[in-house]
Amino acid sequence: xxxxxxxxxxxxxxxxxxxxxxxxxxxxxxxxxxxxxxxxxxxxxxxxxxxxxxxxxxxxxxxxxxxxxxxxxxxxxxxxxxxxxxxxxxxxxxxxxxxxxxxxxxxxxxxxxxxxxxxxxxxxxxxxxxxxxxxxxxxxxxxxxxxxxxxxxxxxxxxxx
Numbered sequence: 412x413x414x415x416x417x418x419x420x421x422x423x424x425x426x427x428x429x430x431x432x433x434x435x436x437x438x439x440x441x442x443x444x445x446x447x448x449x450x451x452x453x454x455x456x457x458x459x460x461x462x463x464x465x466x467x468x469x470x471x472x473x474x475x476x477x478x479x480x481x482x483x484x485x486x487x488x489x490x491x492x493x494x495x496x497x498x499x500x501x502x503x504x505x506x507x508x509x510x511x512x513x514x515x516x517x518x519x520x521x522x523x524x525x526x527x528x529x530x531x532x533x534x535x536x537x538x539x540x541x542x543x544x545x546x547x548x549x550x551x552x553x554x555x556x557x558x559x560x561x562x563x564x565x566x567x568x569x570x571x572x
Contacts, residue, residue, distance in 0.1 A: 416563045419452045422540065428463040430533025430554070432543035433470040438559075440489050446544070448564035453542070457499035465501045467509070467532035469525045470494060503532040520551050530554070 423429070431453075438446040439454055456462040471494050478486035494502045503509065505528055512531035516522055522530070530551060533541055540555045541548065542562075549556045 415561075417557070417561055418563050419456070422557060422562070423456065423462060426462070426540060428465060428536070428538055429540040429542060430530065430538040431464045431466055432529060432541070432545065432548075433466070433473040434544045434559075435464075435542060436466075436470060436474055436490065436493055440486065440493065445564075446559055448567045449559050449562050451567055452565055457497075460499065463499050463501060465503065465533050465536055465538055466494070467503045467529050468505060469528050469532075471502060473525065501536070503535065505532070506535070509535050516551065516553070522548070522551070 434446075435450050435453070437443070438450045443450075453462070453464070457464060471491075474490045474494065475487055478484075478490065494500060505513075509528065509531045512534060513524070513527035516527040516531055517524065520527075526545070526548060530541055530548070530553070534553055538554060540557060541551070542557050542559065544559045546558045546560075549558065
């Protein structure tokens with residue numbers, strides 16, 4: 412598609428905060444065989460205090476649905492802890508200004524409601540980058556949208572996770 416592979420260090424140069432989609436949390440917790448090696452450096456930056464990531468309660472809804480349906484209490488607990496009690500992870504509520512901005516985004520870019528809310532939340536706290544695994548969101552021009560397959564993976568030693 413004409414886009415080159417980027418490194419996190421280049422993407423995040425002079426950036427202290429980014430917006431992220433639900434999938435990044437899932438890939439980390441469930442140790443996704445392809446995307447863990449892409450998202451792990453991002454979460455390492457968060458744990459080192461070098462970066463803050465922003466999402467909305469939409470991530471909580473999306474992320475808890477399957478583990479709740481399958482009665483996987485361990486995943487429910489891990490996801491809740493990560494989204495609600497992790498330094499460097501900000502999960503925003505859906506405020507009236509976020510809802511209104513989401514409606515504007517839906518109208519301008521023909522987004523699904525969850526995507527519009529997520530991006531509106533990131534914009535509400537001045538994020539200039541949105542990381543997702545949904546290339547269709549690249550049509551949003553209010554911030555830089557980066558798809559995970561545009562980011563260079565790292566070697567992951569799964570024994571040390």
